[in-house]
Amino acid sequence: MRNVAQGPIAWRSELWGSPLRALATVLLLALLAWGGFHAVEWGVVHAVFRPDAEACRAVQHGACWGVVAEKWRPMLFGRFPYEEQWRPAVAVVVLSAVTVLSAWPRSWRWWLAPLWAAALLLFVLLMRGGVAGLAFVPTSRWGGLPLTIGLAVVGLALAFPMALLLALGRRSGWPVVRTLSASYIELVRGVPLISVLFMASFLLPLLWPAGWQPDVLVRVLAGLALFVAAYLAEIIRGGLQAVPRGQTEVAMALGFGRWPVQRDIVLPQALRLVVPALTNSVVGTLKDTSLVTVVGLFELTGALGLALGGDPTWRPFYLEGYLFIAAVYWVLCFGLSRYSVWLERRLGEGAR
Amino acid sequence: MSSGASRRGAWLAWVVQALLVLAVVAGAAWVVNHALEVLRSRGVRSGFDFLTEPAGFSISEGWLDFDASQPFWRAFLAGLVNTVRASVPAAIFSVVLGTLIGIGRLAPHVLLRGICTAYVELLRNVPLLVQLLMLAFAIANLLPDPTEPVRLLPGVWLSKGGLSVPWPASGEGGWWPAHFEWPEKGDFGVSGGAALSPEYVTIVAGLSFYSAAFVAEIVRAGILSVSQGQVLAGQAMGFSPVQQLRIVILPQALRVIVPSLTNQLLSLVKNSSLAVAVGYPELVSVANTTIGSNGRAFECIAIIMAVYLLLSLLISFGMNRYNARVALRGWR
Numbered sequence: 001m002r003n004v005a006q007g008p009i010a011w012r013s014e015l016w017g018s019p020l021r022a023l024a025t026v027l028l029l030a031l032l033a034w035g036g037f038h039a040v041e042w043g044v045v046h047a048v049f050r051p052d053a054e055a056c057r058a059v060q061h062g063a064c065w066g067v068v069a070e071k072w073r074p075m076l077f078g079r080f081p082y083e084e085q086w087r088p089a090v091a092v093v094v095l096s097a098v099t100v101l102s103a104w105p106r107s108w109r110w111w112l113a114p115l116w117a118a119a120l121l122l123f124v125l126l127m128r129g130g131v132a133g134l135a136f137v138p139t140s141r142w143g144g145l146p147l148t149i150g151l152a153v154v155g156l157a158l159a160f161p162m163a164l165l166l167a168l169g170r171r172s173g174w175p176v177v178r179t180l181s182a183s184y185i186e187l188v189r190g191v192p193l194i195s196v197l198f199m200a201s202f203l204l205p206l207l208w209p210a211g212w213q214p215d216v217l218v219r220v221l222a223g224l225a226l227f228v229a230a231y232l233a234e235i236i237r238g239g240l241q242a243v244p245r246g247q248t249e250v251a252m253a254l255g256f257g258r259w260p261v262q263r264d265i266v267l268p269q270a271l272r273l274v275v276p277a278l279t280n281s282v283v284g285t286l287k288d289t290s291l292v293t294v295v296g297l298f299e300l301t302g303a304l305g306l307a308l309g310g311d312p313t314w315r316p317f318y319l320e321g322y323l324f325i326a327a328v329y330w331v332l333c334f335g336l337s338r339y340s341v342w343l344e345r346r347l348g349e350g351a352r
Numbered sequence: 353m354s355s356g357a358s359r360r361g362a363w364l365a366w367v368v369q370a371l372l373v374l375a376v377v378a379g380a381a382w383v384v385n386h387a388l389e390v391l392r393s394r395g396v397r398s399g400f401d402f403l404t405e406p407a408g409f410s411i412s413e414g415w416l417d418f419d420a421s422q423p424f425w426r427a428f429l430a431g432l433v434n435t436v437r438a439s440v441p442a443a444i445f446s447v448v449l450g451t452l453i454g455i456g457r458l459a460p461h462v463l464l465r466g467i468c469t470a471y472v473e474l475l476r477n478v479p480l481l482v483q484l485l486m487l488a489f490a491i492a493n494l495l496p497d498p499t500e501p502v503r504l505l506p507g508v509w510l511s512k513g514g515l516s517v518p519w520p521a522s523g524e525g526g527w528w529p530a531h532f533e534w535p536e537k538g539d540f541g542v543s544g545g546a547a548l549s550p551e552y553v554t555i556v557a558g559l560s561f562y563s564a565a566f567v568a569e570i571v572r573a574g575i576l577s578v579s580q581g582q583v584l585a586g587q588a589m590g591f592s593p594v595q596q597l598r599i600v601i602l603p604q605a606l607r608v609i610v611p612s613l614t615n616q617l618l619s620l621v622k623n624s625s626l627a628v629a630v631g632y633p634e635l636v637s638v639a640n641t642t643i644g645s646n647g648r649a650f651e652c653i654a655i656i657m658a659v660y661l662l663l664s665l666l667i668s669f670g671m672n673r674y675n676a677r678v679a680l681r682g683w684r
Contacts, residue, residue, distance in 0.1 A: 202649035
């Protein structure tokens with residue numbers, strides 16, 4: 001069952017080792033060949049790659065990648081003013097560069113926090129404009145990939161400190177704090193994200209003074225952060241539980257106060273343990289940002305509807321559009337999950 | 353943590369906690385009060401009294417017939433029933449498919465492993481909403497018209513109009529199903545059997561395929577947690593690979609699998625709320641329609657949250673009971 005052997009020599013015996021295996025091999029190869037043939041025929045051989053709607057309609061059994069060639073800019077940037085779209089592009093590159101830099105454990109130093117603050121500020125400045133000669137773009141016109149990545153990054157950044165407090169609170173010696181933290185975590189984890197987003201978009205406006213409508217982006221971000229915090233809190237709590245009690249006791253015996261013990265001894269070890277789990281949570285959050293389309297924000301998923309829904313010429317080729325944005329999500333999420341596996345191995349080596 | 357707290361420290365702790373309770377209560381009271389005030393100033397009525405008024409919209413499908421003259425509470429009930437009607441089959445399909453794929457990921461056959469791995473990596477890394485929208489589009493636009501359905505299996509027809517499957521029909525006067533009624537293809541589409549709407553097929557298939565990828569990972573981790581010695585012992589007993597799996601590995605793997613599977617089922621039920629985006633009338637969809645018709649956002653969202661919390665509790669309770677049965681008793 002297990003003992004999965006590796007390498008081409010083992011594969012040969014796996015593939016042809018017994019009559020049953022040989023039969024399975026033949027059947028699976030036939031299935032792959034059949035599927036592969038149809039996929040290549042549809043996606044490559046008969047496909048139209050030019051942004052030519054006539055040619056797309058003429059083709060019978062082929063993909064129309066022309067829709068991507070024609071609409072990639074509204075798909076990736078939503079309703080952001082066309083001639084200003086270099087700004088969200090640069091904003092995405094900035095956030096990606098900082099993300100890639102912080103993915104390297106060697107750069108986990110004090111300067112990472114100010115670097116992130118600067119990157120987020122630059123992101124907002126580029127998107128919003130209104131300074132340094134950049135035209136002002138209201139948040140209602142932000143969209144596409146920058147919004148997807150921005151929501152995930154800022155949502156996580158807001159959720160993390162809250163999650164830290166909730167996790168510590170759930171382990172607190174004070175029963176009131178413990179109960180409040182646990183109730184919050186269980187309450188939020190028990191409801192769908194969509195209901196939290198509905199609440200943020202329908203109810204938060206009621207709390208603001210009449211006449212001043214808070215930005216829908218801000219409301220949704222608040223909802224997302226409140227939701228993600230509950231999940232992160234449980235991951236962090238897992239890490240806190242995994243730090244041996246002895247560590248706390250030794251530190252207390254050495255005269256450390258209660259807070260310094262948590263801050264300097266327990267938390268650094270706990271967070272190190274849960275970094276891979278946190279990375280998985282980042283993947284989840286990135287996917288979850290697609291739900292904001294339900295409350296009327298045009299991130300990657302919403303931008304696709306915007307780009308194709310209002311255009312009868314290209315509307316029949318939605319499937320190709322979905323495949324395109326699915327590929328974008330896939331590259332981001334698969335990259336992150338591979339990173340998480342790599343990191344787990346690397347941190348594991350360090351701990352051994 | 354409370355070790356070493358002096359008497360003064362204990363006092364302080366209670367004072368701080370009491371203040372915290374006060375702050376939370378006061379904050380909540382202010383929020384509710386302020387929201388009600390704003391609502392009143394805008395002339396919006398509030399409260400749950402609307403639940404007994406006629407809904408004014410109808411629900412196209414489900415086990416509970418619902419038309420526009422019936423009250424809102426019945427609409428919410430029909431929505432809840434529809435949530436269950438989508439979640440239960442999706443849970444069953446995803447556990448079956450996920451278990452097969454999870455076992456396939458460890459199979460001693462490189463092609464099978466590769467296909468199962470590709471399935472997991474492809475579906476896990478694309479948002480469920482995108483998959484649902486893609487499925488909905490494919491069903492609505494790429495399938496043949498209801499008059500020319502494709503036959504998937506004997507008695508299973510698929511078209512733009514949805515899926516038709518054989519369904520037990522009760523015989524003369526008896527409640528026990530006497531025979532299966534098979535869908536037949538006629539000139540105006542398929543008749544007989546159970547006709548499942550395209551929206552229902554979208555949400556059940558989408559949820560099942562997506563969750564199966566996660567269930568597969570849970571099953572794989574569970575199987576890998578069984579110690580190698582157990583497998584070798586099984587081989588020494590002369591068990592076949594299937595017997596090893598059934599008698600030695602799965603019973604032990606279940607101990608690791610069940611708690612994670614509980615989490616996965618909870619998220620499946622919560623994910624069924626995405627059906628609102630593909631037009632299947634489950635609870636969230638009904639609530640959304642209600643908000644659109646009478647603006648009672650607070651009440652409707654409160655109902656959604658309360659119902660999901662209740663569902664989550666029920667699933668946790670049931671799965672914990674099951675877990676207690678499969679968990680190791682005695683030492684260890």
